[in-house]
Amino acid sequence: MQQFIEALAVIMTPTCLGFMIIGTAVGILFGAMPGLSATLAVAVFIPVTYAMEAEVAVPLLIALYIGGISGGLISAILINIPGTPSSVATTFDGAPLARKGEGAKALGVGVVFSFMGTLFSIIMLIFIAPFLAKLAFNFGPYEYFAVVTCSFLLVSGLSSGNMLKGLISATFGVFFSLIGMAPVDAVKRFTFGNTYMAAGLSSLPVLVGLFALSELLHYVREKDVGFSTMAVPKFRGFGFSVKEFFSQLVNFIRSAVIGLCIGILPGIGGATSNLIAYAAAKNSSKHPEKFGTGIIDGVVASESSNNAAIGGAMIPLLSLGIPGDAVTAILLGALTIKGLQPGPLFFRTNVRMAYVIFAAMIVASVLMLLVEFFGMRLFTKLLSIPRYILLPAVMVVCVVGAYSATQTVFSVWVLFVFGLIGFLFSEFKIPLAPCIIGFVLGGSCELYLRRGMQMSGGSIWPFFQSPIVIGASVIAVVFVGWKIFSAIRGKNAKKEIDLDA
Numbered sequence: 001m002q003q004f005i006e007a008l009a010v011i012m013t014p015t016c017l018g019f020m021i022i023g024t025a026v027g028i029l030f031g032a033m034p035g036l037s038a039t040l041a042v043a044v045f046i047p048v049t050y051a052m053e054a055e056v057a058v059p060l061l062i063a064l065y066i067g068g069i070s071g072g073l074i075s076a077i078l079i080n081i082p083g084t085p086s087s088v089a090t091t092f093d094g095a096p097l098a099r100k101g102e103g104a105k106a107l108g109v110g111v112v113f114s115f116m117g118t119l120f121s122i123i124m125l126i127f128i129a130p131f132l133a134k135l136a137f138n139f140g141p142y143e144y145f146a147v148v149t150c151s152f153l154l155v156s157g158l159s160s161g162n163m164l165k166g167l168i169s170a171t172f173g174v175f176f177s178l179i180g181m182a183p184v185d186a187v188k189r190f191t192f193g194n195t196y197m198a199a200g201l202s203s204l205p206v207l208v209g210l211f212a213l214s215e216l217l218h219y220v221r222e223k224d225v226g227f228s229t230m231a232v233p234k235f236r237g238f239g240f241s242v243k244e245f246f247s248q249l250v251n252f253i254r255s256a257v258i259g260l261c262i263g264i265l266p267g268i269g270g271a272t273s274n275l276i277a278y279a280a281a282k283n284s285s286k287h288p289e290k291f292g293t294g295i296i297d298g299v300v301a302s303e304s305s306n307n308a309a310i311g312g313a314m315i316p317l318l319s320l321g322i323p324g325d326a327v328t329a330i331l332l333g334a335l336t337i338k339g340l341q342p343g344p345l346f347f348r349t350n351v352r353m354a355y356v357i358f359a360a361m362i363v364a365s366v367l368m369l370l371v372e373f374f375g376m377r378l379f380t381k382l383l384s385i386p387r388y389i390l391l392p393a394v395m396v397v398c399v400v401g402a403y404s405a406t407q408t409v410f411s412v413w414v415l416f417v418f419g420l421i422g423f424l425f426s427e428f429k430i431p432l433a434p435c436i437i438g439f440v441l442g443g444s445c446e447l448y449l450r451r452g453m454q455m456s457g458g459s460i461w462p463f464f465q466s467p468i469v470i471g472a473s474v475i476a477v478v479f480v481g482w483k484i485f486s487a488i489r490g491k492n493a494k495k496e497i498d499l500d501a
Contacts, residue, residue, distance in 0.1 A: 007355035011363050016056050020360065023063030024367040025375065030064075031071025036215070037084045038068025039327045043212040044394055046204055046334050047401015054338040054353065059360035061334055065327055066118055066364040069307055070372065073110035077103060077299075086306035089278035093291065093298030100294050108239030109296045110303045111372045113252060117304035118365040120256045121263065121311025125318075126358050132319035133344045141452035142463045146472040148445045151322050152438065153476045163480075165430045172421075173438020174445070176201060183447045184454075196410040203333040205402040205415040206439060210432055211326070212398050213415060214422025216391055240296065248300045251281050259305030263312020263325070277305030311361070318342050318354065322441065326433040329440050336440075 010016060023045070030041035041064045049057035072087030077094035090110060097106035139147070152170045179190045180200025191197040255277035262273040281301035282291045291298050309325075316322040321343035323329035335342055340350055347354050402415035425432055456462040463469060 003351065003355045004359060007352065007359040008363075010055050010356055011059055011359045016059055017363075019052075019056055019060045020063040020364060021367055021371070023060040024067040024364060024371050027064040027067025027069075028071035028074070028368070028372060028375075031068040031084050031087075032074040038065055038071075038086075039330065040212055040215055041065075041068045042327055042330050042334075043208050044397055044401075046208060046330065046337075047397060047404060049334065050204070050337070050401060050404050054335075054340060055356055057338060058335065058340075058353070058357060059364070061331060062357065062360045063364040063367065065331070066307075066310060066361065067368050067371070068327075069310055070111070070114040070118070070303070070368050072306075073114065073299075073303055074107070074372075077106045077110060086274055086309070087302065089274040089302035090299055092278060092302075093293070093295055094302075096292070096294030097296070097299070102239075102294070104239035105296065106239075106299055108373075109244075109248075109299045111369060112240075112245075113248070113300045114303045114307045114372075115365055115369040116252060117256050117259060117307035118310055118368070119362070120304075121260050121308040121314075122358065122361045122365065123311075124260055125311040125314050125361070129315050129319045130347050130354075132315065133347045139344065139468065140466075141448040141455060142466050143468040143472075145445060145448040145452055145463065146466075146469040147320065148322065148441050148448065150472040150476045151316075151441070152434070152445075153479060165428075166434045169425065169430050169432065170434035170438040173435035173440075174442035176206065176435075177439045177442025178446065183443060184450045196406075196408060201414060202406055202411055203337060203440070205411045206418050207330050207333050207436065208398050208401060209415040209418030210422040210436055210439075211330070212394070213419025214426060214432070216395055216398075217419060217423040218426065244296060248296065251284075251297055251300050252304045254280060254284070255301040255304035256308040259308030260312040262305075263309030264315050273309045274302040274306040277301040314357075314361075318346055318357070319344065321346075321444065323437055326436055329433070329436045332440050 011020070026045075027038060027041050030036045031038055042061050045061060045064055049060055052060070069084065069086050072082055072084035073090050073094065076082045076087040076090040077098050080091050080095035080098075082088045082091055094106045094110065097103065152174075153167075177200075179197055181187070181198065182189060188198050258277045258280060259273040262276065278291075278298055278301045281297055282288045285291065285297060313323070313325045313328045317328045317332060319342075321332070321341065323332045332342060340346070340353060398415060399412055402411045403409070422432055425435065452463060453460075464473065
C-alpha cells in the first residue's frame with residue numbers, strides 16, 4: 001500500500017497530471033474520430049514523450065490508450081460510425097437509442113460502464129500480473145522461446161481472418177528485427193554496408209511509420225476530408241436511473257470477464273471482445289429480440305468488455321514482456337526506449353515504475369469518466385475539424401519524432417519506408433499487429449533460441465522437454481489445427497450454399 005501511495009503521489013504532481021489530462025482528452029478525440037484509433041494516438045505521441053522522464057511519459061501514453069478505447073463510443077452512438085474497432089458492437093443499440101431521442105442515456109451508460117470495465121480490469125491486473133511474473137521465474141531460454149513462438153501463432157491467426165497473411169506479417173516483423181548486429185556474436189546482418197543500419201532499426205520510427213504514417217497515407221486518396229457535425233443531447237446526470245444501473249450488474253460482470261480474458265490472449269483485444277460480449281449478452285437475455293432496437297444492455301456489454309480488455313492486454317505485457325495487442329506492442333517499444341524491460345524481473349527491478357503504471361491506469365480511468373462527461377459537447381464540436389487541417393499536423397509530429405530518435409535523417413527515411421510498407425500491407429489486407437509484435441519480440445525470440453542452443457550444445461531436444469514448453473507447443477498445434485479445420489469447414493459450407501442456389 002505504501003508503494004501505491006508513493007506512486008499516486010508521483011502521478012498527482014502538476015506536470016504528470018496535466019499531461020495525463022491532455023492525453024486523456026486527445027485519446028478520446030482520436031477514438032471518437034472515425035478512421036483514427038487509440039493505437040494511432042499512442043504511436044503519434046511516442047515522439048512527443050522522447051525527451052520526457054519515464055514517470056511522466058508512460059502515464060501520458062496510458063492516458064492516451066484508455067481515452068482512445070473509450071472515445072469510440074461517441075461517434076458510434078451519435079452518428080452510427082464506430083470511432084474504433086472496439087466500439088463496433090456499441091452501434092448496434094447505441095445508435096438506435098440516439099435515434100429514439102435517448103442519446104444522453106446511451107452516452108451516459110457507455111461512459112459509466114467504460115469506466116467500470118477499465119477499473120475492473122486494472123484491479124485484476126494488479127493481482128494477476130505480479131503472480132504471473134513469479135511463475136515466470138521458472139522460465140529459462142527454452143520456455144521463453146516456446147511462449148514467444150506460441151504468441152506469434154496466436155497473434156497471426158486471431159488478428160485477421162486469414163492465418164497465412166498473419167504469419168506473413170509476423171515473419172516480416174521478425175525479419176526487420178534481425179537487421180543489425182546479432183545478439184550473441186555481434187555479426188552484422190542485412191546492413192548492405194550502411195553504418196546506420198549496423199546498429200539496427202530504431203523502434204520509434206519503425207512503429208510510428210508502420211501504424212501512424214500508413215494510416216495518414218490512406219487519406220491521400222479520399223475526397224471527403226471533413227467530419228459531419230453532430231447534435232449533442234442534453235444531459236441530466238448520466239442519463240439513466242439507479243434501478244437501470246443495478247439491473248445491468250450481471251451483464252457488466254459477464255462482459256468485463258469476457259473482455260479481460262480475451263485481452264490476455266495475444267493479438268485479439270477489444271475489437272473482438274465487444275462482439276463476443278454482445279453476443280453473450282443477447283444469448284443470456286430474456287428478451288433477445290430487443291437487441292438491435294435500442295436497449296442499454298447492448299451498450300453495457302460492448303463498452304464493459306472493450307475497456308476490460310485494456311487491463312487484460314497489460315497482464316502479459318508487464319509479467320511476460322509479451323504484448324497483448326497492437327497498442328501494448330507500441331507501449332512495449334516505448335518502455336524499451338525509456339530503458340524499462342517488462343517481464344518477470346520487472347516487478348523486482350522496477351517496482352516503483354510498476355506501481356506508477358497501476359496508479360496511472362486508475363487515475364486515467366477516472367479522468368476518462370470526468371473528461372467525457374463534462375467535455376462531451378466540446379468533443380462533438382471538435383469532430384467537425386477538417387482532416388486537411390488535422391492530418392498535416394500529425395505528419396509533422398511523426399517526422400520530428402522520427403528525427404529526434406537518433407538525431408539523423410536516416411530515421412526519417414526509415415519512417416517513410418515503413419509508412420509505405422504499412423500502407424501496402426493494408427492494401428493487400430495483411431494485418432499490421434503481427435508485424436509490429438514480430439518486430440518488437442523478434443530480437444528476444446532469437447536471443448532465447450541461441451542461448452538455449454548454447455546450453456544444449458546444439459541439440460534441439462531440450463526445447464521439447466520442459467512441461468511449460470510442452471504445454472505451449474500443444475496450444476500452438478491445437479490452434480493451428482483448429483484454424484485449418486475451420487477454414488476447410490467454411491469452404492465446404494460455401495460449396496453447399498452454392499449448390500443449393
